[in-house]
Amino acid sequence: MSTPSSTGLVLRVDAKLCHVEIDGATRQLPLAGKLFEQRSHEKRPVAVGDLVRLDPTAEAIEEVLPRTSQLHRRTAGEGAPRAQVVAANITHTFVVSSCRQPRFQPELVDSVLAAAARARIPATLVLTKHDLDADAAVEIAAIYDRVGVAVLMTSTAPGRETTEELDRLQRLLHENRSVFTGPSGAGKSTLLNSLIPGLNLRTGSLNRIRQGKHTTSHTELIPLPGGGHVLDTPGVRNFGLFHCGTQELQFLFPEIGARLPRCAFRSCLHTKETDCAVRAAAEAGEIARSRYDSYRMLLEDAVEEDAE
Ligand SMILES: Nc1nc2c(ncn2[C@@H]2O[C@H](COP(=O)(O)OP(=O)(O)OP(=O)(O)O)[C@@H](O)[C@H]2O)c(=O)[nH]1
Ligand SMILES: [Mg+2]
Ligand SMILES: [Zn+2]
Structure with missing residues (x-):
């Protein structure tokens, strides 16, 4: 005899209700009050991709089960920075960014790659709109290939x-529970529509994108016919690292961490120090300028973090 299961998978989180898949059906459920009482550095107690347990009445979410992984970003608001869990229990991160329209944003891409590395989630960079500028796409791809x-x-x-490449992407999607993240207008939803028959996500127009309007407004977990799940997310402008100090940061950029032993000082942060192997490599073009600049940008937060 089978009993109704009390464990569900969170497909979407709205202001008051979560969409949860339980026994093949989708229900909209509130969070039990006690979930808000637990002190946490997280902005919300539950994230898309979470497995949750219902309370005895089966009318509210009572517990979030331990996560196998989480991709999170720092949110700046009032008070201390908090962590926003973009996706829980994922096995692959796709950083999606166009080579043109909107322009490629290395600082954002590098931040997401660093966040994924930190969470030990394998990542792939998807460079969209190859049709608009194949040369730019190949040039950008070479930078990442090297690292x-x-x-x-x-x-x-x-x-x-x-x-x-679309076939390769599709195979990866079927093998994983993945997240698509990247700037607004990169073509995340368009890609998913093209790869998943029958999916009809709303996609944006360039005019709206130029006005800074997002098209996808909610993170949504989409079960794929043929296996796998994917989370489509709203575009992001930045992706800060939560609680990441300087010692950890440099190892999230493999080409930087690997050169530390050749810097004169073991405490070298590769900015103004003398005899810095990283700066020398950046000046010689062995480390891409854009990657070094992304590191410098993230270092500002990391230095603040060290001081706390
Ligand atoms: N030329 C070209 N245009 C594309 C391609 N992929 C997407 N687009 C266009 O880019 C625009 C934005 O696409 P979306 O899929 O809405 O972008 P998104 O990343 O989901 O954006 P948000 O939901 O706001 O985060 C649309 O006008 C698409 O038609 C592509 O490969 N080539
Ligand atoms: Mg979208
Ligand atoms: Zn150095």
């Missing part, structure tokens, strides 16, 4: 599809 990041170049423009 061991997997890159897929895609185009979903009719007649200009990068079929092989």
